Amino acid sequence: MSNSQMTSMNDAQPHGPRAQRGFQWRDNGLGFSPVTIALHWIVAVLVLAIVALEIVLWVSPGTALTSVLNLLGTVLFPVSIYRFWARVTSWHPLPVGTPNPVEVIVSRSVATALALAMVLLPIAAWLAKSAAGQLVELPGGWIIPSPMQPDAQAAHVFDVLFRIGATPFLLGLALHIFGACKNHFVLKNDALKRMLGKRVEL
Numbered sequence: 014m015s016n017s018q019m020t021s022m023n024d025a026q027p028h029g030p031r032a033q034r035g036f037q038w039r040d041n042g043l044g045f046s047p048v049t050i051a052l053h054w055i056v057a058v059l060v061l062a063i064v065a066l067e068i069v070l071w072v073s074p075g076t077a078l079t080s081v082l083n084l085l086g087t088v089l090f091p092v093s094i095y096r097f098w099a100r101v102t103s104w105h106p107l108p109v110g111t112p113n114p115v116e117v118i119v120s121r122s123v124a125t126a127l128a129l130a131m132v133l134l135p136i137a138a139w140l141a142k143s144a145a146g147q148l149v150e151l152p153g154g155w156i157i158p159s160p161m162q163p164d165a166q167a168a169h170v171f172d173v174l175f176r177i178g179a180t181p182f183l184l185g186l187a188l189h190i191f192g193a194c195k196n197h198f199v200l201k202n203d204a205l206k207r208m209l210g211k212r213v214e215l
């Protein structure tokens with residue numbers, strides 16, 4: 014283990030030097046930072062709201078809810094860029110309990126893929142709407158500028174790319190939530206509680 018990794022892990026201890034000095038901005042081997050935890054749940058609420066709105070709009074298309082959907086996607090995008098960057102540039106805390114290494118690799122890969130999808134899917138949706146000549150309207154009459162002229166072929170390509178990304182994203186999200194429930198209700202460990210802010214001794 015490198016010196017910087019050791020320093021980072023030691024600093025995360027409740028009574029370690031960094032803990033006494035101040036706020037833990039980044040994740041390290043011993044725990045998630047409060048920033049990660051807050052953003053994780055903000056993103057989870059936004060994503061679940063977007064999925065719910067998509068279902069409502071699918072049942073009754075063209076309602077005023079489209080602008081709310083666009084607003085949620087617009088808020089989600091910059092938060093997701095930060096989260097993906099933070100995820101790939103910080104240590105992922107050690108797993109709680111003694112899980113199977115394959116499960117750890119799969120769960121971390123799914124979480125990172127979800128974070129990446131949160132960056133790519135809003136871009137694909139924005140390009141698909143722009144190419145289809147649809148304005149991306151926000152509540153209050155604000156409009157997100159369109160990056161291109163309408164183009165039916167490009168609209169089809171971006172729409173297909175969005176769907177290709179959205180399907181595994183939803184499957185990955187279901188797997189992620191299933192994993193969290195399994196840890197909490199079947200294995201009865203502190204994985205979910207840690208993501209809710211509980212300090213877990215490893």
Ligand code: HEM
Pocket residue numbers: 049053056057060061096100108109124125127128131186189190193194204205206207208
């Ligand atoms: C009700 C919904 C959700 C539950 C119960 C849940 C639960 C959890 C838990 C327990 C962890 C910690 C895993 C560990 O200890 O390594 C975690 C991490 C993570 N989750 Fe979720 N999650 C939910 C929704 C989401 C959504 C919607 C996304 C993104 C689209 C997401 C992305 C991530 C990522 C990237 C991590 C790694 C930590 C980070 O960088 O934030 N989760 N989740």
